[in-house]
Amino acid sequence: xxxxxxxxxxxxxxxxxxxxxxxxxxxxxxxxxxxxxxxxxxxxxxxxxxxxxxxxxxxxxxxxxxxxxxxxxxxxxxxxxxxxxxxxxxxxxxxxxxxxxxxxxxxxxxxxxxxxxxxxxxxxxxxxxxxxxxxxxxxxxxxxxxxxxxxxxxxxxxxxxxxxxxxxxxxxxxxxxxxxxxxxxxxxxxxxxxxxxxxxxxxxxxxxxxxxxxxxxxxxxxxxxxxxxxxxxxxxxxxxxxxxxxxxxxxxxxxxxxxxxxxxxxxxxxxxxxxxxxxxx
Amino acid sequence: xxxxxxxxxxxxxxxxxxxxxxxxxxxxxxxxxxxxxxxxxxxxxxxxxxxxxxxxxxxxxxxxxxxxxxxxxxxxxxxxxxxxxxxxxxxxxxxxxxxxxxxxxxxxxxxxxxxxxxxxxxxxxxxxxxxxxxxxxxxxxxxxxxxxxxxxxxxxxxxxxxxxxxxxxxxxxxxxxxxxxxxxxxxxxxxxxxxxxxxxxxxxxxxxxxxxxxxxxxxxxxxxxxxxxxxxxxxxxxxxxxxxxxxxxxxxxxxxxxxxxxxxxxxxxxxxxxxxxxxxxxxxxxxxxxxxxxxxxxxxxxxxxxxxxxxxxxxxxxxxxxxxxxxxxxx
Numbered sequence: 001x002x003x004x005x006x007x008x009x010x011x012x013x014x015x016x017x018x019x020x021x022x023x024x025x026x027x028x029x030x031x032x033x034x035x036x037x038x039x040x041x042x043x044x045x046x047x048x049x050x051x052x053x054x055x056x057x058x059x060x061x062x063x064x065x066x067x068x069x070x071x072x073x074x075x076x077x078x079x080x081x082x083x084x085x086x087x088x089x090x091x092x093x094x095x096x097x098x099x100x101x102x103x104x105x106x107x108x109x110x111x112x113x114x115x116x117x118x119x120x121x122x123x124x125x126x127x128x129x130x131x132x133x134x135x136x137x138x139x140x141x142x143x144x145x146x147x148x149x150x151x152x153x154x155x156x157x158x159x160x161x162x163x164x165x166x167x168x169x170x171x172x173x174x175x176x177x178x179x180x181x182x183x184x185x186x187x188x189x190x191x192x193x194x195x196x197x198x199x200x201x202x203x204x205x206x207x208x209x210x211x212x213x214x215x216x217x218x219x220x221x222x223x224x225x226x227x228x229x230x231x232x233x234x235x236x237x238x239x240x241x242x243x244x245x246x247x248x249x250x251x252x253x254x255x256x257x258x259x260x261x262x263x264x265x266x267x268x269x270x271x272x273x274x275x276x277x278x279x280x281x
Numbered sequence: 282x283x284x285x286x287x288x289x290x291x292x293x294x295x296x297x298x299x300x301x302x303x304x305x306x307x308x309x310x311x312x313x314x315x316x317x318x319x320x321x322x323x324x325x326x327x328x329x330x331x332x333x334x335x336x337x338x339x340x341x342x343x344x345x346x347x348x349x350x351x352x353x354x355x356x357x358x359x360x361x362x363x364x365x366x367x368x369x370x371x372x373x374x375x376x377x378x379x380x381x382x383x384x385x386x387x388x389x390x391x392x393x394x395x396x397x398x399x400x401x402x403x404x405x406x407x408x409x410x411x412x413x414x415x416x417x418x419x420x421x422x423x424x425x426x427x428x429x430x431x432x433x434x435x436x437x438x439x440x441x442x443x444x445x446x447x448x449x450x451x452x453x454x455x456x457x458x459x460x461x462x463x464x465x466x467x468x469x470x471x472x473x474x475x476x477x478x479x480x481x482x483x484x485x486x487x488x489x490x491x492x493x494x495x496x497x498x499x500x501x502x503x504x505x506x507x508x509x510x511x512x513x514x515x516x517x518x519x520x521x522x523x524x525x526x527x528x529x530x531x532x533x534x535x536x537x538x539x540x541x542x543x544x545x546x547x548x549x550x551x552x553x554x555x556x557x558x559x560x561x562x563x564x565x566x567x568x569x570x571x572x573x574x575x576x577x578x579x580x581x582x583x584x585x586x587x588x589x590x591x592x593x594x595x596x597x598x599x600x601x602x603x604x605x606x607x608x609x610x611x612x
Contacts, residue, residue, distance in 0.1 A: 067364075110393060117364060122388045125357045129389055132361020132369075135346055139322065139367070162385065165354035173346075 001229050002051070009221045015085065016046040020250045021277050022081035022094055028270035030077075030098040033106070036247035036260040037154065038078035040185045040218070044243060045082040047224045048150065057087035060115030066147055067133050069117050071126020072154035072183070073107040074262070080104050088115070124160025127151045127180060131166050134175045143176065148232060151180045156188035159197045164209075170238040171210035178238040179231040180211075183218070185247040187258040203242060211240045218243030250277050282511065283504075284481050288471040293501075294508065300463040303498065304402045306438035307459055308333025310445030311370055315341055321449055322362055324348055324371045326355045331461075332372035332402045352377040353385050359397045360389035368396055368449055375401030375417035375458060383423050390454045391427040398448045399424075402459040405497065405548035406576060406593055407586040409462065416581040421496075422553025424456040425526040431476065432526040434458040434547075434555075436500035437467045440523055443474035451476065460548070462586045464498035467521075479529035483507040485516030491604050492536035495546035496522040496555045499574075499595055503546050506600045517604065528558055534566045542607040543571045546600060548590070551575035570610035572603040 020042045027033045048068065049055070056062045070079050077097060084091045089103075096102035103112045107121030118129050130151040137145050157163055170178055184202070186193050193199055206213045212234040216223040224243070231239035247261070248254025251273040254265075265273055283289050292298055315321040315337055324346045329335040338345040346362075348354045352373050359369035371378065378401055379386050390397045404417045424432045431453055435441035441459060448455040467482070479494075483504050491510075495503035500521045507517040518540065520532055537543055543563065547555040556573035563569060576593055590596050 118360070118389065119393050120388075122384060125353070125385050125389055128354045128357035129361035129364065131354075132358035132363075133365050134361075135358065136322070136362040136365035136367045139344060140365075162353040162357065165348070165351040166358070168351070169346075169348055169354060169358065 004051070004222065004225050012046055012050060012221050015050055016042045017250070017277055017280060019046055019078065019081045019085055021274050022084065022091065023077045024251070024265060024270050024273045024277070026077050026081065026094040026097040027264040028267055029095045031264055033077055033098060033264045034074045034262050035077070035265060036187065036254060036258070037072065037075035037183060037185065039249045039251060039254065040245040040247045041075055041078050041152070041183050042249065043219045043221065044181060044224055045078050047221055049082045049086045051225055052228055054148070060088060064147065066150065067117050067130065068150040068152070069120065069126045069130045070108060070152050071120055072123060072152065072157055073120030076108045079108060123154070123157035124162040127153060127163055128166035128169070130178060131170050131173070131175065134178050135173060137177070145177060147177060149178045151178070153180060153182050155182055155184045155186065155193050155199060158182070158199050167206070167209050167211065174236045175238045176235050179228060180238070180240040182240065182242050183245055184242050185245045187247050187261055189261050191258055206240050210237060212237050213240050213242065215242045215244065218245035219249060250280065252276060282483065282485065284484055287473065287480055287482065288469050289482060290466050290469055293465065293467060293504065298465045300465050301438035302461060302463050303435050303438050303441040304333045304459040304461065306435065306441030307400060307445050307457060308336045310442035311337045312340055314446050314449035315344065318368060318449060320366060320368045322346070322367045322369050324355055324359050324369055326350055326352050326373040326377065328373055331374070332400060334370070334372045353382045356382050356397065356399060357385050357389050360393065360395050363395035363397050368398070370398045370400055372400040372402065374415065375404035375420040376415055379420055379423045379456065380417055387427055391429045394429045394454065396452050396454060398455045398457060400457045400459065403461040404458045405460055406581040406589045407460055407462045407498070407548055409586045409589060410583050412583040413581040418550045418576050418581065419553065420458060421525055421547070421549050421555065425558060429454055430526060431455045431524065432458070433523060434496040434525050435523055436497060436521050437464060439466060439468045439470060439472070440474060444523065447474060447476055458497065460498055462498070465501045467501055467504065474523065477524045477527040477529060479520045479522050479532035481518060482521050483517070483519040485511060485518065487516055489516045489518035489540045491517045491542045491544065491608060492540040493517060493519045493544045493546060493600070494522060494533060494536065494555065494559050495519060496525060497548055499546050499548050502595070502597050502600055505597045506604060509597070509601065510604065522555060525555060525558060528562065530562050530566070533559055533562045537563050537567045537569045541569050542611045543569055544574060544600065544603045544607055545571065546574040546595070548595060549575050551577055570607050570612070572607045574600050574603050
């Protein structure tokens with residue numbers, strides 16, 4: 001992994017801020033979609049695509065790329081914005097989000113955007129697919145394969161049984177090239193996760209399933225990148241990072257308000273949000 | 282009379298006709314498929330021996346994944362392996378896969394068009410003593426409704442083996458429906474097998490008066506019915522639907538045009554299954570009177586396969602009665 005300098009951290013913060021602005025702009029155009037989780041995960045997406053992942057936007061299907069699956073597909077505005085800022089397609093295309101004929105479907109869809117590793121949205125089945133990818137790669141390239149496998153999960157989808165089936169298999173198979181990041185923002189559609197269906201004590205649960213577990217501030221680039229670096233140095237077990245994030249991060253009236261889980265800002269709200277983000281620079 | 286061109290089992294009408302489960306054909310076919318393509322991998326949900334995947338797992342342990350009793354994981358892990366270029370065969374009982382994990386199959390396999398082969402064993406009421414909770418009577422309906430999915434329902438062990446080899450070669454998702462019970466061998470290794478093609482197994486020398494469209498091991502009963510009627514001077518043509526999807530529209534329409542009366546035969550709910558599929562084709566192309574043999578809007582129960590086939594009106598005599606009924610309705 002390259003050296004994380006102070007200059008690089010400042011650069012990453014600015015990039016994440018631009019990505020957040022793109023998220024808001026595309027959601028205003030779309031008139032529907034999920035802003036809170038998308039804004040909350042902007043720093044992690046930025047760290048992954050601009051610092052960590054082995055990937056090539058000019059050759060998206062490059063065989064030796066790292067594999068990343070966004071399991072909670074509904075936060076795709078931040079996925080699309082990050083891909084656009086990385087050079088996979090033009091920023092202009094973000095305005096087509098959720099519109100008829102767009103490659104940027106309401107949930108990530110590889111029938112339309114063929115370089116996505118999978119289509120996602122229905123919760124709880126992303127991790128098992130990444131476990132499968134990892135197993136397949138181990139058959140071909142052995143335990144010390146150069147490829148890394150990443151899965152981004154929401155905390156809400158830890159309520160899905162399929163997620164825990166995958167957690168068990170990942171531990172059984174000792175998938176050391178697998179890193180999972182949980183967006184621990186404590187909200188889901190109908191309210192707080194701990195009221196709807198408690199997940200705590202989450203860290204202990206995951207540890208008792210024989211995963212290497214770290215807890216971080218999901219908005220601190222040093223912690224994000226440091227934790228992923230640690231995860232890759234763990235041998236003989238898969239790794240999970242519980243990233244505490246603020247839903248709606250960067251926009252004062254959206255932060256920590258579950259009502260913004262699945263509601264797009266209107267034009268006026270969007271302008272306010274973008275202005276706030278610009279003033280943070 | 283039997284269609285000689287297809288080189289069917291010459292001992293088919295013998296009292297001691299050889300009986301082998303379709304799942305055995307799958308088990309043997311999978312080993313052959315794996316021998317010729319190193320990308321073939323196998324996954325199982327704690328039913329290795331029952332599904333006959335143990336032959337493959339023993340020979341290729343490094344290409345086998347045991348996921349435990351977790352059918353949702355079974356198919357989604359398989360989808361991930363397919364994303365990396367593997368040709369995964371994911372086996373369980375049909376009641377659990379595709380019964381329990383349908384949405385995962387839809388989203389991660391059919392929607393993504395990943396070449397995962399879903400193997401549903403112990404399908405149909407012929408599972409017998411395990412009882413209604415374990416008798417998958419809905420799996421054809423669940424799978425044939427999905428875009429991209431190919432659905433095989435082999436009539437005997439030899440055809441199951443060919444279906445398995447064909448599934449490994451096609452870059453599409455496939456469902457293979459298998460049965461637990463040992464059932465008569467109808468075909469031979471020389472009988473052709475083609476995806477999406479129905480075959481005329483039994484045809485009278487003259488124009489047929491009734492057509493039977495059958496799938497799975499009950500094809501045997503359909504042939505016995507045709508033979509019995511031939512001795513009474515009534516001519517019946519039997520076609521075997523080994524691919525429920527894609528369905529051979531042309532063969533079904535031609536049969537309706539020739540006979541003007543169709544009976545469908547399946548060990549499955551007639552709603553959504555082969556009966557529905559045939560009716561959909563006919564009503565849009567060449568409507569004729571039709572009788573549907575299969576399970577009608579109820580769940581199964583414990584009993585021997587034979588008892589259940591008889592009591593749920595899928596026996597030779599039940600099909601004969603359906604033939605009589607449909608002849609009476611001919612215009």
